[in-house]
Amino acid sequence: MRTSIACGRLSRSMGSSIFLMGPLMARCGEVTVSKPGGCVIGQRPIDFHLRGLRALGARIEESHGLIRCQAKRLVGTHIVLDFPSVGATENLLMAAVLADGTTVIENAAREPEVEDLANFLNAAGASIRGAGSARIEVRGRSELAETSYQVIPDRIVAGTVMAMVAAAGGEVRLVGARADHLGVVLQKLRDAGVRAEVDHDIITVIGEETPTAIDIRTAPYPGFPTDLQAPFMAFLTIAKGTSIVQESVFEARFKHVDELVRMGANVSVDLRTAIVRGVPRLSGARVAAADLRGGAALVVAGLAAHGFTEVEGLQHIDRGYEDMAALLRTLGARVSRVSRGE
Numbered sequence: 001m002r003t004s005i006a007c008g009r010l011s012r013s014m015g016s017s018i019f020l021m022g023p024l025m026a027r028c029g030e031v032t033v034s035k036p037g038g039c040v041i042g043q044r045p046i047d048f049h050l051r052g053l054r055a056l057g058a059r060i061e062e063s064h065g066l067i068r069c070q071a072k073r074l075v076g077t078h079i080v081l082d083f084p085s086v087g088a089t090e091n092l093l094m095a096a097v098l099a100d101g102t103t104v105i106e107n108a109a110r111e112p113e114v115e116d117l118a119n120f121l122n123a124a125g126a127s128i129r130g131a132g133s134a135r136i137e138v139r140g141r142s143e144l145a146e147t148s149y150q151v152i153p154d155r156i157v158a159g160t161v162m163a164m165v166a167a168a169g170g171e172v173r174l175v176g177a178r179a180d181h182l183g184v185v186l187q188k189l190r191d192a193g194v195r196a197e198v199d200h201d202i203i204t205v206i207g208e209e210t211p212t213a214i215d216i217r218t219a220p221y222p223g224f225p226t227d228l229q230a231p232f233m234a235f236l237t238i239a240k241g242t243s244i245v246q247e248s249v250f251e252a253r254f255k256h257v258d259e260l261v262r263m264g265a266n267v268s269v270d271l272r273t274a275i276v277r278g279v280p281r282l283s284g285a286r287v288a289a290a291d292l293r294g295g296a297a298l299v300v301a302g303l304a305a306h307g308f309t310e311v312e313g314l315q316h317i318d319r320g321y322e323d324m325a326a327l328l329r330t331l332g333a334r335v336s337r338v339s340r341g342e
């Protein structure tokens with residue numbers, strides 16, 4: 001594969017109505033949402049969201065899988081998150097922008113998407129300082145205005161393409177990518193023997209040889225993204241040597257492992273640690289995606305495998321990749337999307 005890909009759009013999924021709560025509470029009133037969905041990669045509690053909204057003055061009742069929130073007026077407060085949760089930081093940010101007074105969020109998530117959301121809200125008239133750091137300060141405003149804003153490119157899609165190149169070889173230019181959002185990802189890629197050259201907003205990835213085993217431990221940003229754990233594991237299955245992959249963010253994010261093993265990979269899991277012993281080749285098989293990034297990992301593995309691979313469960317992959325089949329065709333893969341039952 002030798003190609004260029006434009007990285008202009010963030011195609012990240014939004015798995016949950018929970019993200020309506022912050023903005024709707026900011027508007028004051030009453031809302032009932034269902035408990036969150038999203039990928040089944042662990043329990044995915046929402047206690048930080050609810051605790052933060054309560055601290056801002058919302059009344060919240062939970063029953064029968066529904067969450068009912070009411071607020072007359074939110075009032076700025078001091079919130080310390082137990083863990084730098086991306087979703088909780090974003091939800092509370094959206095609630096705090098229209099609260100009375102100042103809100104401080106400590107131990108906030110530092111992901112680029114949080115900073116991007118704050119930049120968008122500021123463009124609409126909000127007053128947020130410190131987004132992208134662990135301490136965010138929000139001065140409440142009485143209203144926001146319409147605005148037009150270009151969101152950042154999707155670093156997880158870019159990282160998935162990098163994993164594809166590591167698995168199948170070739171040269172790919174990622175045009176419009178943000179190397180500054182991909183620091184540890186590029187570092188790990190290089191450690192695995194894949195060349196990655198950065199020239200302004202173009203990242204050229206060149207996979208010439210069989211990759212080398214590396215160790216990965218997922219962590220909140222700027223650590224290695226949990227969303228890229230599965231796609232990277234897919235190419236490590238054919239690396240020279242043994243890789244240790246530790247998942248520290250979500251407690252059940254190894255559902256792709258059994259499917260990779262069906263394709264000939266040698267991976268064993270002990271709680272949150274996977275030991276990946278590189279094999280010379282994978283063989284194509286019929287496999288099923290159980291979640292979004294695990295599904296992407298099966299596609300990465302399919303590119304490296306000998307023979308034909310059939311991936312079921314495309315609804316998961318569709319939540320995070322705008323058109324995976326088109327992306328693969330751009331890369332030179334022979335792929336077709338088959339809809340059953342239509």
Ligand SMILES: CC(=O)N[C@H]1[C@@H](OP(=O)(O)OP(=O)(O)OC[C@H]2O[C@@H](n3ccc(=O)[nH]c3=O)[C@H](O)[C@@H]2O)O[C@H](CO)[C@@H](O)[C@@H]1O
Pocket residue numbers: 012013014015042043044045046047048049050083084085086087088109226227249250251
């Ligand atoms: C739509 C979206 O952008 N989803 C991303 C978001 O998910 P999401 O926002 O769900 O992930 P969080 O950052 O909130 O979760 C991180 C950790 O905090 C825990 N936690 C979270 C909230 C809470 O109230 N209580 C609690 O205990 C979670 O169980 C998990 O162990 O960030 C994850 C981590 O970067 C990514 O994998 C997801 O792709």
Ligand SMILES: C=C(OP(=O)(O)O)C(=O)O
Pocket residue numbers: 012013014015016037038039040041227292293320
């Ligand atoms: C887990 C993910 O998405 P969601 O939070 O929507 O389930 C993901 O993007 O990998």
